[in-house]
Amino acid sequence: MRLQNPLSLLLASANLCVAAPTFYWPPWMTGIVSTSWLAQHSWDPFILVIDTRPAAEYAAGHIPKAVNIPWAVPLSAWISYGPDDLLLQLPQDDYLFGNLSAAGVSKLRRIIISSSKATPPYPQAEAARIAMTMQLAGFPLVHVLNGGITKWQAEGRVVTTVVPSITPSGITGSLDRSDIVDREYVKAAINNKIILDARDPSVYNGSVVEQWASKPGHIPSAKSLPTASLLDLQGNYKDKAALADVVESVIGTDVDKDTEIIVYCGVGGYAGAVYWVLNTVLGFCNVKFYDGSSQDWVKVYDMEL
DSSP states (O other), X not given: OOOOSHHHHXXXXXXXXXXXXXXXXXXXXXXXEOHHHHHHTTTOTTEEEEEOSOHHHHHHOBSTTOEEXXXXXXXXXXXXXXXXXXXXXXXXXXXXXXXXXXXXXXXXXXXXXXXXXXXXXXXXXXXXXXXXXXXXXXXXXXXXXXXXXXXXXXXXXXXXXXXXXXXXXXXXXXXXXXXEEOHHHHHHHTTTSEEEEOSOHHHHTTSSOOTTOOSOSBSTTOEEOOGGGGBOTTSSXXXXXXXXXXXXXXXXXXXXXXXXXXXXXXXSSHHHHHHHIXXXXXXXXXXXXXSSHHHHHTXXXXXXX
């Protein structure tokens, strides 16, 4: 990942594996935080909750002091509509930072991404994809709220319709795209590197064909690591030990943290959750993201059954 401070530069010079910047965080903390933790720290002015639901849902009730930057397809602050009709492409720098500035977002604050829960778990994956985008944009303190506003409300916690007063932060910057790979990069990785498919097993094995990738099956040599396998029966992310077990069951127990792993899915949503768990929760420091995913792959190459 990016190296932005003296400590990370020191680690790099020592040739150590540097994943997400967890040295900013208490050792017990990962890229996923609980609703109880957020409730206990609601007093902290340096915490900023970003609610990514549609504006109407946010207006009907949200976590106190949360700001609203909705996720919307095909275009929003978080994603762009790419060439060849590719969905869920990373946003342009000016557009992303313009929206973040308007919402008062600053790199000095701890950012909590809150969405809702659903089945299939698209919103849970979207929250992780957004967190990944902010990490690539250089934000050192980003977390996903496990269960989001859905769990928060189910626990009887306070919600409000009061919209906080916002002062634009004036923040600018650019996305570090060094972890983003393209179709030809992935082709060269077949049978050479670990490639993980985050789609549902039925899509991976070709029994179901999604609308944005007309060819059944998966990228040759890819292993199946469904995003749904990262979640428990209540639709929340599993704890760190359980997540490690899930990943190890797919890639094995002898894979070093600096081994290159490429993740993809249908259009780049589910893969965001796998990227986030691998990189930020489990500390794999050489995770690549194929943003075009299956939608882009089948334009040129075949899948494997």
